[in-house]
Amino acid sequence: MYNLLKKVILCSVVLLLMVIPNISLAKSSVNVEKISHNLMTLEQGDTYLHIEINTNREVKNFSIQENPNNKYQLIFNIEDAQISNISRQEKLDGNIAKKVFLQEKKDTVQGKIYLQEEVNNNYKIYSLGKKGIAIDIFNSIVNTPVASDVALSNVKNKIITIDPGHGGSDAGAVGPNGYTEKEGAFAISQKVASILNQSGAKVVMTRDSDVDVYGPNASARNELQARVDVGNNANSDIFVSIHCNAFVNPAANGTQTFYYGSSYQGQRLAQSIQEKMIEANGLRDRGISTCNFYVVKHSYMPAVLIETAFITNYDEEALLSDDEWQTTMAKAIAEGINEYFSN
Numbered sequence: 442m443y444n445l446l447k448k449v450i451l452c453s454v455v456l457l458l459m460v461i462p463n464i465s466l467a468k469s470s471v472n473v474e475k476i477s478h479n480l481m482t483l484e485q486g487d488t489y490l491h492i493e494i495n496t497n498r499e500v501k502n503f504s505i506q507e508n509p510n511n512k513y514q515l516i517f518n519i520e521d522a523q524i525s526n527i528s529r530q531e532k533l534d535g536n537i538a539k540k541v542f543l544q545e546k547k548d549t550v551q552g553k554i555y556l557q558e559e560v561n562n563n564y565k566i567y568s569l570g571k572k573g574i575a576i577d578i579f580n581s582i583v584n585t586p587v588a589s590d591v592a593l594s595n596v597k598n599k600i601i602t603i604d605p606g607h608g609g610s611d612a613g614a615v616g617p618n619g620y621t622e623k624e625g626a627f628a629i630s631q632k633v634a635s636i637l638n639q640s641g642a643k644v645v646m647t648r649d650s651d652v653d654v655y656g657p658n659a660s661a662r663n664e665l666q667a668r669v670d671v672g673n674n675a676n677s678d679i680f681v682s683i684h685c686n687a688f689v690n691p692a693a694n695g696t697q698t699f700y701y702g703s704s705y706q707g708q709r710l711a712q713s714i715q716e717k718m719i720e721a722n723g724l725r726d727r728g729i730s731t732c733n734f735y736v737v738k739h740s741y742m743p744a745v746l747i748e749t750a751f752i753t754n755y756d757e758e759a760l761l762s763d764d765e766w767q768t769t770m771a772k773a774i775a776e777g778i779n780e781y782f783s784n
């Protein structure tokens with residue numbers, strides 16, 4: 442009896458496929474499909490596959506790897522587990538994968554995920570505690586590759602949420618020549634994402650075009666929580682929000698990074714990024730500061746909000762709208778992130 446009880450029983454399988462916005466501009470419309478019946482829930486999108494396998498107690502030993510005999514398959518193993526009376530195969534919509542198949546092998550439950558394309562680095566398995574385990578598979582497409590000068594080896598396989606401030610119905614601050622914060626924040630964010638993706642990170646963007654994340658003209662709370670949700674749902678390692686500063690006095694200038702007061706890791710992340718930015722852009726160093734900004738406070742992981750420069754300052758507005766300067770800043774931010782993951 443004890444031996445029987447010892448086994449974790451996979452009492453139900455929930456396949457939950459959700460959409461995280463793609464950073465590709467070309468794919469701004471994302472199809473979402475939701476299917477629900479007794480034990481299964483499916484939500485399927487273009488660029489992100491999230492699979493949850495519910496168990497009746499915490500799973501301790503699990504792993505995932507490429508099938509050495511088939512580059513189109515990922516194999517995951519859950520040890521000391523059994524499948525109970527459930528469907529063992531689930532057909533998927535084919536954007537990322539075609540199907541998931543579960544089988545028992547002695548005391549292990551083995552799953553095979555049949556991918557649409559060859560396995561890349563963008564997958565991860567992790568515990569959901571007593572709820573079970575989850576598998577994320579990303580398909581990151583970037584339109585505007587930006588090369589980094591240095592190898593950013595520490596970000597490999599890290600899940601990094603980049604949050605371009607404002608967007609859609611919310612332009613953010615506007616400069617004396619009419620350049621908007623949402624444009625500057627997005628341009629730099631996209632370049633950061635491009636560099637990190639090339640270094641093997643799994644980048645998730647809160648928005649991949651000029652849109653509101655929650656919806657047009659929503660309350661600030663709904664809009665900001667929607668951004669926090671993207672980072673939290675992706676189980677991100679860090680959350681990086683990118684903005685432009687503004688002040689009534691056009692002389693105000695410089696670069697600053699914020700983190701949530703009690704977060705030591707947030708402070709470390711802010712410090713690494715701030716140092717790299719100042720090294721690269723030579724602007725006034727306003728340092729790092731604690732803050733209560735919503736997205737930084739409510740993200741489960743270390744989070745920072747970067748004020749790249751003052752869009753209300755004539756000279757800095759010109760920099761913010763300059764492609765080359767945006768690239769310089771993006772490289773610095775990516776290098777700061779890499780530095781953070783070095784220990």
Ligand SMILES: [Zn+2]
Nearest residue numbers: 606613684685
């Ligand atoms: Zn802002």
